[in-house]
Structure formats: C-alpha cells, structure tokens
Amino acid sequence: MTNNLILRVVSKSLIPLIIVFALYVQFHGDYGPGGGFQAGVIMSAAIILYALVFGLDAAEQVIPSTILRILASLGVLIYAGVGVVTLFLGGNYLDYSVLGETRVAGQHLGILLVELGVGMTVFSVMLIIFFAFAGRGRP
Amino acid sequence: MIDIFITVILLAFLAITAVSIVRMTNLFAIIMLFGIFSFLSAAIFVVMDAVDVAFTEAAVGAGISTVLMLATIALTRDHHEKASTSHRPWLPLAVVIVTGAALVYGTLDIPWFGDPEAPAQMHVAPYYIERSVPETGVPNVVTAVLASYRGFDTLGEVIVVFTAGIAVMLLIGGRRRKSNARSNEGEEDDK
Numbered sequence: 001m002t003n004n005l006i007l008r009v010v011s012k013s014l015i016p017l018i019i020v021f022a023l024y025v026q027f028h029g030d031y032g033p034g035g036g037f038q039a040g041v042i043m044s045a046a047i048i049l050y051a052l053v054f055g056l057d058a059a060e061q062v063i064p065s066t067i068l069r070i071l072a073s074l075g076v077l078i079y080a081g082v083g084v085v086t087l088f089l090g091g092n093y094l095d096y097s098v099l100g101e102t103r104v105a106g107q108h109l110g111i112l113l114v115e116l117g118v119g120m121t122v123f124s125v126m127l128i129i130f131f132a133f134a135g136r137g138r139p
Numbered sequence: 140m141i142d143i144f145i146t147v148i149l150l151a152f153l154a155i156t157a158v159s160i161v162r163m164t165n166l167f168a169i170i171m172l173f174g175i176f177s178f179l180s181a182a183i184f185v186v187m188d189a190v191d192v193a194f195t196e197a198a199v200g201a202g203i204s205t206v207l208m209l210a211t212i213a214l215t216r217d218h219h220e221k222a223s224t225s226h227r228p229w230l231p232l233a234v235v236i237v238t239g240a241a242l243v244y245g246t247l248d249i250p251w252f253g254d255p256e257a258p259a260q261m262h263v264a265p266y267y268i269e270r271s272v273p274e275t276g277v278p279n280v281v282t283a284v285l286a287s288y289r290g291f292d293t294l295g296e297v298i299v300v301f302t303a304g305i306a307v308m309l310l311i312g313g314r315r316r317k318s319n320a321r322s323n324e325g326e327e328d329d330k
C-alpha cells in the first residue's frame with residue numbers, strides 16, 4: 001500500500017483532522033459525548049492509518065515504542081496520582097472536590113486530569129498492541 | 140413511531156449480518172462484516188440515545204478491533220479449510236433453540252425501554268440527574284458518573300487496558316526481532 005499516491009495524499013490530509021477530532025473528543029467530553037477512552041482510540045487510529053499507508057517503520061519513527069511504554073504507564077500514574085493527591089489534601093481517594101478553590105472547580109479539574117490519563121493509556125496501549133501484531137509479520 | 144421503524148430495520152440488518160458471518164468461510168470478508176455489525180450496533184445505540192456507548196462501539200468495535208483482526212489474519216494463513224459436512228447439527232441446534240427460548244422468556248419480565256418505573260431508573264439515576272451538574276459542574280452526566288462518581292471503576296478499567304498492553308508486549312512484542320537477528324547471525328557464524 002506504500003506506493004499508492006491517492007491513498008498517501010488522502011491520508012495525509014485526513015490524519016491532522018483525525019488528531020484534531022481526537023483532541024476535541026478528549027477535552028470536550030465534559031460537555032458532549034466522548035471522553036478519554038474514545039479520544040485515545042481515535043488518536044491511535046490516526047497513527048494506525050499512518051502506519052498502514054506509509055509503513056510500520058515510518059510510524060515507529062513518529063512514535064517510538066519506548067515513548068509509548070512511558071505514555072501508557074504515565075496515564076495510569078496520572079489517574080492513580082490524582083487519587084493520592086486528593087488523599088494528601090484531606091479528601092477521600094479520587095474525591096476531586098478538594099483539588100480546587102470550590103468543590104465544583106475541584107471536580108472539574110479532577111475529571112479533566114483523570115480523562116487525560118485515560119486517554120494517554122488507551123492511546124498508547126492500542127498502538128503497542130497494533131505494533132506488536134503488525135511487527136511480527138515483518139520479514 | 141419512527142424510532143421503532145428504524146430500530147426494526149437496523150435489527151433486521153444486524154440479524155442478516157450475523158447469519159452471513161456464520162455462513163461465510165472467507166476470513167477477510169468475515170472481519171469486514173464484523174465491522175459492519177459493530178456500526179449497526181452503534182446506530183442502534185444512537186437510536187436509544189446512548190451516544191457515548193455508540194461512540195465507543197464505533198471507535199473500538201468497528202475501528203480498532205477490525206484493524207487488529209486484519210493484522211492477525213496477515214500473520215496467519217490466508218486460505219481456509221473446508222468445513223466438514225459430516226457433522227450432525229441437531230444437538231447444537233436444540234441447545235441453541237432451548238437457550239434462545241429461555242432468553243426470550245426472560246425478556247418478558249424486563250420493563251419497557253425508557254419506562255420511568257423501571258428499577259434501573261429508580262435506584263441512583265435520579266440522584267445523578269439532579270445532582271451531577273451542581274456537584275461536578277459537568278453537563279454530560281455520563282462523563283460525571285464515569286470519571287467522578289464511579290472514578291474507582293474507571294481506574295480499574297484503565298488498569299485492565301494497561302495490563303492488556305503489558306501482556307501483549309510480553310507475549311509477542313518488544314525485543315523479539317533483535318534476538319532473532321542475533322541468533323541468525325550466530326547460525327551464519329557457525330556455518
């Protein structure tokens with residue numbers, strides 16, 4: 001598929017749109033449908049499209065697997081870390097109300113951070129799985 | 140009225156897709172039909188106003204799963220073996236019919252879709268609907284429940300995803316290629 005001109009041009013113009021849409025789903029999840037899970041999957045779909053059209057090696061240069069491993073762990077760390085921070089601020093585990101000036105502001109911040117962690121982990125784990133499967137077929 | 144019409148058509152397509160998946164032997168076509176199946180399910184969820192679930196189904200079920208299954212099929216053999224025609228379908232058919240009848244009988248007790256008296260609507264749902272905006276300031280109730288009220292469950296889900304990634308890395312990912320290349324070089328040196 002790497003030599004198909006039409007596919008290359010179309011996917012080049014599509015990938016930025018997919019990434020912007022993923023970011024929209026990530027940060028607009030409080031107001032509309034969506035959230036970390038969907039955003040992570042959509043974001044990884046952009047990279048997978050890139051890998052399918054331009055080849056696996058090019059995609060692994062865009063996002064090296066070491067960065068993916070760090071991102072996957074960092075996502076879980078952010079989520080669990082928010083819980084630990086709320087513990088230290090005197091609340092229950094994952095009770096975001098203590099994070100901000102007011103209860104509502106704290107909840108908002110907590111949900112945003114937690115969704116970010118979810119998105120990062122889902123994005124990188126999907127890519128790790130895809131690279132692991134697709135990389136085995138390489139000669 | 141139009142809702143019921145659309146749902147019936149979508150469910151009919153869902154059944155047709157499922158039957159064609161069962162009757163087909165070409166794995167590539169089956170994977171594509173799985174994707175169509177997921178999209179039809181997502182459309183049904185949209186009709187039922189479960190937009191977040193529909194979103195996830197379309198992105199995960201139709202998108203990523205299809206790509207992963209295609210990647211898997213690229214690793215295995217393309218061709219398929221002819222299914223043997225000698226087996227007798229009567230016992231499995233009887234089991235399926237009895238189980239299906241039991242499930243349909245079970246649905247008779249389920250409250251109607253959107254019934255305000257249903258137990259699911261009486262338990263914690265009114266609390267979330269009334270209190271989620273003043274308590275969390277997040278207009279999307281689904282996000283408020285997922286990330287705040289049920290934050291513990293979502294943390295568990297994220298860890299499940301993370302564990303799946305680690306398992307795949309341990310089983311088939313990572314350094315395999317390099318060690319293979321090294322062992323190949325070793326063999327050449329031996330020769």
